[in-house]
Amino acid sequence: MKRIQAELIFLRALVGVNLASAMEYRASFISQIVGMFINNGIYFVFWIIFFNQFGTIRGYNVDEIFLLFAIVTLGYGLGFMFAGNTRQYMAYLVAQGRLDYYLVFPRNLLLHVIFSKMIVSTVGDVAFGLIAYSFTGRFTLVEIGLFLTTAVLAAIIFVGYSVITGSLAFYMGNAQYASQQMTNAMLTFALYPNSLFSGAARMMLYTVIPAAFVGSVPVDIVRNQDGRLLLLLVGAAILVWLIALFLFYYGLRRYESGSAINVNI
């Protein structure tokens, strides 16, 4: 218990340092957040125009899109606002042999690595997710509770999956592009209605690129207040993290130091 508490205090300190470091460049900090907000807003405008022109498409209309965007952007934002040192960043550390810096600390290695970077623009995602939810008109306590719970689970799955893609570097060497593309693919697919895809593509969204678990499944949970589906989502989050832990720590046995001198500021 004491150990968990100590880890939490350490992680809180890491997040605090990341935030202070990002805010040092105030103009860049604000422009990245505002930029991401506008970025999400444009996609939102696209869907509003799209559904106004073409009506309901395979069971999705603009209300479902509001909810989908709210969950995906809040989940993505929460995940990478705190644990941003995954995906291509982790793949770079591994491939360059720059994990030494983290290995010498008496802290949980994986948590230390992933919490060592904050993606500033994700603050814009978090703000956008919360505002997008206000357009859904789902304001009962149960709905709000399910929205927040599924968004947190989506964040956990996003980070877990990006640890998986980042850990590929232990096995294939330079995995920066592969990890970046896989995480981008997950986000891209998550922002489109799941019902568009069928057959092998749909199967892929529940397995290799688990976009369904951060997009359409949470939407169905909130929309239908489905407890069983929520349990499935919890199971998916646990499974993703078990795979992530296995790939990271098994891969760590293959790690080779780059003997580089790191200066972490």
Added chain:
Amino acid sequence: MLLQLRRTTTKYAAITMTNLQNQLAYVWEALNRAVFIVLIMFVFIQLWTAVYESQGATEIAGLSLAATIWYFLIAEVMELGKIRHDERISEEVKDGSVAYTLTRPYNYLAYHFFNGLGETAVKMTLIFLLGLPLVVYYAGWPTIQPQHALPVLLVAALAMLLDFFVFSIIGLLAFVTEDTFSFRLIYQKLVFILGGLMLPLDFLPGWLQPLARVLPFNLTTYAPAKLFVAFTWAQFWQILALQAIWLTIFGLVLLRQYQWATRQLAVNGG
């Protein structure tokens, strides 16, 4: 005079060729970056197949499903293959190296244009070739007439030049603001909606179409893609006229801004 012209042409052709060779030397990296087109095209194909199914229509605003799919491939090739030199200008301003590049024996913006051409040629080819199998599988081969090929290429070339002018204006803002991230993002997102990247202009609501058609954003993306899938001489001349007008406007702005920005420049370091 002729000798001077020959020297200038040789110089800028050498800049293009050097970057082209660089890109070809690292073609695997370029391929990795370009592979995203496969994902994007797959998503678009699924989305628009669903739209045509739900509408029970073989054509929407005069475009068949096959034409729409080809439209998106060309639009993506234009968008993803563009010269992105504004980030480089911003970096040069931040690290102070602009002090050296500005004094070199070439025009600063012309250097960026011809340098970018080498990269763009590789990017556009790879993006097109990677997207092609998927598009041919779902939409078949396009039915472009040979006599339309040159006008489409001309519009595509002017689209690139227009886009270069806009990105140069954004890039030169770095001489004052240092970081141009938000300006770039806003421009790119305007191209997404008003430029026809996510939705052909013909699919926009009636009240928005006239506005979108006269603004410059569609001339960089929608124009070549639309002419590629549904060429009409009337639309070609209309697009060409608008491109000429906007190139003149942005060209004058750029000229003025370049003179002003180089006076405003503050270099850090040494």
